[in-house]
Amino acid sequence: MEALLYEARVDGVFSGHVHAYERFTRIYDNEADGRGPMYITIGDGGNREGLALKFLEDHKSAHLSVFQEASFGHGRLRIVDETSAVWTWHRNDDEYATVRDEVWLESLASPKLSMAAAGRQDEEL
DSSP: OHHHHHHTTOOEEEEOSSSSEEEEEEEETTEEOTTSOEEEEEOOSOOTTOOOOOOOTTSTTGGGEEEEEOSOEEEEEEEOSSSEEEEEEEETTSSSOOEEEEEEEEOTTSHHHHHHHTTOOGGGO
16 A cells, blocks of 8 residues: 555545554655655544553654654644645644644645656756
8 A cells, every 4th residue: 555655646644543643754665755645643533542642662663753642632734735735733632722733745746846856857847
């Protein structure tokens, strides 16, 4: 499945199940890769079992995690234009809607960005 996501230039993968929030850098084959998807685990909407309080620090992808928090929360994905989006995550316990994590996503499907990621010069566009 990962090779398919990489080939299709998927920008982000949102998943749940783990009852916490964690965001990884763009990854392919357990290595940081600017042409791979960004993985976001947003399973923190709440459940009767409570939060997952321990993150696996010895997992083979742990070094690629850029933000993690065991809190109930919610996220917002705002499409800015045809090539950009901004993802924000908010902890529900805060009195006001405070952004706790934010990242801009630039589309890998954009012809200009795809060529740049492939190492080509802007003059070729």
